[in-house]
Amino acid sequence: MAQACVLIFFAGAVLRASITDLYLRYVKEELRPFLIAAGLLLIAAAVMTLWYELRSYLPDPGNPTESDDPAVEEHGHAHHEPRVAWLLILPALGLLLVAPPALGSYAAGQTGTALTSEQSYDYPPLPAGDPVTTTVFDYAVRALFDKGESLGDRRVQLTGFITPGPDGQPILARMIMSCCAADGRPVKLGMAGNAPTGLGDDTWVQVTGRYTDRITRDPVNDEDIPYIEVEYWRQVTAPRDPYE
Amino acid sequence: MAASEHTTPSGTNPTADRSSVLDVAGTTTGTDDGPPHRDTRPRSWLGGRIGSVEILAALLVLIVVLRGPLADLLAMPALATWTTVFVSVMMQAVPFLVFGVLLSALIAVFVPRSFWARALPKHPVLAVPVASAAGVVLPGCECGAVPIAGSLIRRGVTPAAALAFLLAAPAINPIVLTATAVAFPNNPEMVLARAVASLLVAMLMGWLWLRLGRADWIRLPRRPDLDGLPRGEAFWSAVRHDVVHAGGFLVVGAMAAATINVVVPARWLQTLADQPVLSILALAGLAVLLSICSEADAFVAASLSQFSLTARLAFLVVGPMVDLKLVAMQAGIFGRRFAARFAPATFTVAVAVAVVTGMVLL
Numbered sequence: 001m002a003q004a005c006v007l008i009f010f011a012g013a014v015l016r017a018s019i020t021d022l023y024l025r026y027v028k029e030e031l032r033p034f035l036i037a038a039g040l041l042l043i044a045a046a047v048m049t050l051w052y053e054l055r056s057y058l059p060d061p062g063n064p065t066e067s068d069d070p071a072v073e074e075h076g077h078a079h080h081e082p083r084v085a086w087l088l089i090l091p092a093l094g095l096l097l098v099a100p101p102a103l104g105s106y107a108a109g110q111t112g113t114a115l116t117s118e119q120s121y122d123y124p125p126l127p128a129g130d131p132v133t134t135t136v137f138d139y140a141v142r143a144l145f146d147k148g149e150s151l152g153d154r155r156v157q158l159t160g161f162i163t164p165g166p167d168g169q170p171i172l173a174r175m176i177m178s179c180c181a182a183d184g185r186p187v188k189l190g191m192a193g194n195a196p197t198g199l200g201d202d203t204w205v206q207v208t209g210r211y212t213d214r215i216t217r218d219p220v221n222d223e224d225i226p227y228i229e230v231e232y233w234r235q236v237t238a239p240r241d242p243y244e
Numbered sequence: 245m246a247a248s249e250h251t252t253p254s255g256t257n258p259t260a261d262r263s264s265v266l267d268v269a270g271t272t273t274g275t276d277d278g279p280p281h282r283d284t285r286p287r288s289w290l291g292g293r294i295g296s297v298e299i300l301a302a303l304l305v306l307i308v309v310l311r312g313p314l315a316d317l318l319a320m321p322a323l324a325t326w327t328t329v330f331v332s333v334m335m336q337a338v339p340f341l342v343f344g345v346l347l348s349a350l351i352a353v354f355v356p357r358s359f360w361a362r363a364l365p366k367h368p369v370l371a372v373p374v375a376s377a378a379g380v381v382l383p384g385c386e387c388g389a390v391p392i393a394g395s396l397i398r399r400g401v402t403p404a405a406a407l408a409f410l411l412a413a414p415a416i417n418p419i420v421l422t423a424t425a426v427a428f429p430n431n432p433e434m435v436l437a438r439a440v441a442s443l444l445v446a447m448l449m450g451w452l453w454l455r456l457g458r459a460d461w462i463r464l465p466r467r468p469d470l471d472g473l474p475r476g477e478a479f480w481s482a483v484r485h486d487v488v489h490a491g492g493f494l495v496v497g498a499m500a501a502a503t504i505n506v507v508v509p510a511r512w513l514q515t516l517a518d519q520p521v522l523s524i525l526a527l528a529g530l531a532v533l534l535s536i537c538s539e540a541d542a543f544v545a546a547s548l549s550q551f552s553l554t555a556r557l558a559f560l561v562v563g564p565m566v567d568l569k570l571v572a573m574q575a576g577i578f579g580r581r582f583a584a585r586f587a588p589a590t591f592t593v594a595v596a597v598a599v600v601t602g603m604v605l606l
Contacts, residue, residue: 102328
């Protein structure tokens with residue numbers, strides 16, 4: 001019965017996180033339907049366990065649990081579970097009580113910038129608009145590996161959070177991830193010109209600016225960090241999906 | 245201990261064989277007894293008054309009371325990052341875990357046990373590849389494969405074939421391969437390399453057992469006959485049982501992964517990653533320590549992006565076949581003498597095959 005309670009607790013935490021936008025701090029948006037389905041199935045498993053368990057207390061002479069079915073595999077009621085199952089409480093508590101933030105400044109400082117020259121990128125023409133709204137990743141790739149050619153003199157608008165750069169000056173960063181936050185990597189972008197000042201780490205800002213060929217080096221993995229020439233900036237609330 | 249549990253008078257079985265197996269493996273059970281008013285079984289301690297539900301409730305109350313200080317503690321950047329990584333590994337793995345367990349319960353409940361014995365060729369040398377292939381179509385976490393292999397041996401399947409199945413089932417099944425494809429969107433060859441290498445290891449270990457293995461190394465625990473549940477009950481019981489087992493071990497893996505993510509400096513991994521031989525051994529060892537479910541390990545491997553694909557292949561091939569939780573389960577179901585020989589042999593073969601496969605395919 002405790003097993004069923006742990007399961008319901010865990011499934012409830014997963015369901016709550018996937019029904020609200022909380023799950024976006026940890027996994028990709030595409031996972032949402034699967035998370036909801038998995039949560040519902042877990043609750044079903046827990047409810048069925050409770051149901052069979054409660055029913056077995058009733059003195060029912062026609063109790064179908066007495067029946068013999070030779071094809072049934074050897075899974076019985078398993079009240080004697082190992083303690084390891086109790087650990088499922090931990091992620092549920094993490095989700096319900098703590099709800100840890102998306103990866104931010106600390107993780108960005110620990111990990112080297114995600115853009116490495118080993119990978120290949122492509123540079124389609126920028127969409128219309130002035131300024132063009134794009135991503136930190138898109139700008140950084142164009143600035144580093146396209147030498148700003150596809151950027152030209154266009155003004156771009158990017159959203160990211162503040163984190164300390166290699167020289168101690170604040171830089172702009174945005175985490176990218178392929179699956180979950182465990183593989184989250186930062187894209188780092190230095191800010192020249194009218195750069196934001198006096199902001200704490202993890203403050204979200206939207207900067208508008210133009211390409212500059214200035215670069216610096218990330219000491220963590222010896223990769224290049226491009227810069228943007230900031231014209232103006234404003235503080236914004238954290239985006240719904242903190243990752244790019 | 246629990247391997248000698250009895251069925252209750254009510255006709256339900258208080259113990260599934262898997263938990264008995266784990267008990268033998270050294271995982272103690274004490275507080276995990278059923279509800280307090282279930283007195284059909286003798287209680288060894290606490291006089292039956294405090295059951296696990298009460299402990300759970302007390303724990304939750306305590307945590308709600310301590311919520312403030314806890315939140316302050318977790319606001320420290322390193323701990324916050326640890327919690328984020330831990331929770332996200334769990335979130336990512338949950339759908340895979342649940343659907344894997346669901347499919348494995350469907351097969352476990354609706355495919356009769358005798359089917360496997362009938363389906364395998366009589367000759368052991370031929371039974372090994374067939375059993376490996378059977379492992380491919382049977383989805384499931386490694387936690388599920390160990391007891392299944394045990395019951396196959398009980399049912400008269402040659403141990404070599406059952407062991408090949410044990411290694412193949414968690415390593416190469418549709419769910420694991422799909423997860424690998426999702427985790428390595430830019431390297432589809434990784435899926436092929438993982439399937440080929442894991443299948444090779446399973447078959448090699450099966451044949452190696454035929455050549456060197458001795459029957460008296462395997463000592464299966466005695467257990468009562470637990471057949472006789474209606475299908476619906478058996479199905480849900482299997483699902484819940486597998487989820488809490490695999491989920492519990494997954495929590496351990498996620499915590500280890502989060503710790504390595506936060507504690508191990510990126511520079512250190514960087515130096516290790518640059519050494520071709522050392523990096524392969526390091527990731528193979530990491531796979532043993534992390535004990536991540538095979539349905540989720542591809543995502544962890546993908547995040548170790550500073551390592552070569554071959555090193556990460558070794559991680560993926562070793563992980564589902566040898567890790568701490570598996571060795572514990574194997575020691576429980578097949579005996580310590582078996583596990584002490586089988587696990588190191590599998591590790592060696594898996595690393596060697598992963599290296600060769602990596603050289604050819606990656």
